[in-house]
Amino acid sequence: MNSAATTPRSKSSRFRPGDRRLKRRKSRVSTKGLYIRAIRDTFIKLSPQSAIKNPIMFLVWLGTIITLVATIYPPIFGPVTQKNSQLFNGLVTITLFLTVLFANFAEALAQGRGKAQADALRSTRTETSAKKIVVDGTITEIPSTTLKTGDTVYVVAGDIIPADGEVILGVASVDESAITGESAPVLKESGSDVASSVTGGTRIISDELIIRITTDPGKGFIDRMIDLVEGAERTKTPNEMALTILLAVLTLVFLFVVTTLPAFAYYVNSPINITVLIALLVALIPTTIGGLLNAIGIAGMDRVAQFNIIATSGRAVEASGDINTLILDKTGTITLGNRLAEAFIPINGHSMAEIANIALAASIFDDTPEGKSIVRLAEKFGAKFDIDRKQAQGVEFSAKTRMSGTNLPGGYEARKGAVGAIKSFVRSRHGKETPELDTAYEEVSHHGGTPLAVCLNNEIYGVIYLKDIVKPGIHERFDQLRRMGVRTVMLTGDNRITAAVIAREAGVDEFIAEATPEDKITVIKREQAEGKLVAMTGDGTNDAPALAQANVGVAMNTGTQAAKEAANMVDLDSDPTKLIDIVSIGKQLLITRGALTTFSFANDIAKYFAILPVIFVAANLESLNFMKLNSANSAVLSALIYNALIIPFLIPLALKGVKFRPLSANQLLQRNILIYGFGGVITPFIAIKLIDVLITFVGLT
Structure with missing residues (x-):
């Protein structure tokens, strides 16, 4: 972000990073x-x-x-x-x-x-000055407690983010250790569904951001955490x-x-x-x-908090102990996370250099880890993007089209995406399909990878092999859940062959391939109609309806404000596998209450x-x-x-x-x-x- 070009004019003296630093005190209650x-x-x-x-x-x-x-x-x-x-x-x-x-x-x-x-969290809620951007683009420093929903503020390295909000301009590293305990900074940027939400009380440690405030005074994330814990x-x-x-x-x-x-x-x-x-x-x-009942309930909330999870009520913790079905995303939960480009498989007589060039062109505007890995792999094969980026237009991925790409000068359209989506795209341009595509598709799928087809207009150049790795120990954890009577359902946008390989390796009970965000809420309603309690995780705005529908919805701290509001738990570490731990904690709460009730009644005899x-x-x-x-x-x-x-x-x-x-x-x-x-x-x-x-x-x- 170019400071000179984007920084609003200030009525007062230029703010110097580090002038107002939060003097936080780690509360250590012995x-x-x-x-x-x-x-x-x-x-x-x-x-x-x-x-x-x-x-x-x-x-x-x-x-x-x-x-x-x-x-x-x-x-x-x-x-x-x-x-x-x-x-x-x-x-x-x-x-x-x-x-x-x-x-x-x-x-x-x-x-x-x-x-x-709560005392430790309260110490992070120190009042700071906020640089509010007013209508004419100038900056006015005001107390952070006077900010309200819809206000826009400007923060630079060294500033404390004054209130919860969404990044609308800029890219910066943010220290969230005050709420997560994790010292590693987190990258926040505008336009990202899962990295644009910022929390009041955290510190920006590099670059600068413009933030739109999303909460009123006293109703921020840390304020709610204090009340809850x-x-x-x-x-x-x-x-x-x-x-x-x-x-x-x-x-x-x-x-x-x-x-x-x-x-x-x-x-x-x-x-x-x-x-x-x-x-x-x-x-x-x-x-x-009778004397221990309240202590058991409060301790259940505390055990959840020790896992760096904030539950909005004891009802959510208890419900997690009665869960019958877990709905899990594949990527980041069952697998290690970001899929990375492993290889190119050219077809239709095209060379490795040709598919690398088209893959690079289709990914040049893709800022996801997946897209960046495709760019890196293409550049290893000598691919170059010689076109002025201002003359090209990026096409973002959407759940409906299931592909992304770039519109190039001269009417050329470079696309990459699910094989079925690319086939439809090519047919719409009067192109032809070949058996080689299906062969490459099956080859990647049988290895448990995700195949992405690459095309330019009506010509398919080949397949990108995205590698996905199942997390170590996840199979054993699903076995434990199965013994407790909890059924696991994996949702993935991958094709059925790839999904089946991953599901078999991970040990889930059921999988739904080529899933869309709408499928999540459909599955939840189906399970609930059968009298089951359902838990799921999510982080994006499109996950909010499903999180609200689920009996236990766990939102990631890196997720959007909409996801956090819809869920009844927030994972400060943004680790989707915590859902399994939450179920265990909920069951432990019910077991403890049942055990001590049994002991108490037996005592009376x-x-x-x-x-x-x-x-x-x-x-x-x-x-x-x-x-x-x-x-x-x-x-x-x-x-x-x-x-x-x-x-x-x-x-x-x-x-x-x-x-x-x-x-x-x-x-x-x-x-x-x-x-x-x-x-x-x-x-x-x-x-x-x-x-x-x-x-x-x-x-x-």
């Missing part, structure tokens, strides 16, 4: 700082407004208040019938209070990790809401059961005081999963057998006290202490997640029941007995 913040937030969550958001823990919170009153004045709820009632009530109060604190701490710790990431916009997912309702219903059932116990106790002459009733209720309701027999001692139910607990008070305290302590013990598992294994739904269910169901029954029996022995030895009861 583990100690994270725990201090979580402890502070734990006590903040004790307020009634916060506590009532979790029905189960709110019941424990109310129980703590009631037992505290009973501790201060034991006769308030009736005559005192047991010794040391004040000490017992106090111990129960402390244990219930710790149960609430541990549940709050689990949620606060999960939220704290998101807030730490710190949980400001987190809403409960459908599964989470369903489980919350189930837990609330079970809690009401147990509440009804416990409130009817005094009548039975009176009938068998074994009165129960209010403290024991509350302790019994807390021990029986699913406090473990043991606590039930620990408490009920000993509180009905007057009814001669001592024979059911097979755990040989010392007394009713020690049994209640032991069960409550275990109930409180198991929450912090499970916090690491809730935050890290159950180790993911590529198993089917039935296999996962069997594994959960075996490990977390059986383990959830056995663990409390052992722990409660040990706690009973300890508190009896200490003399607390």
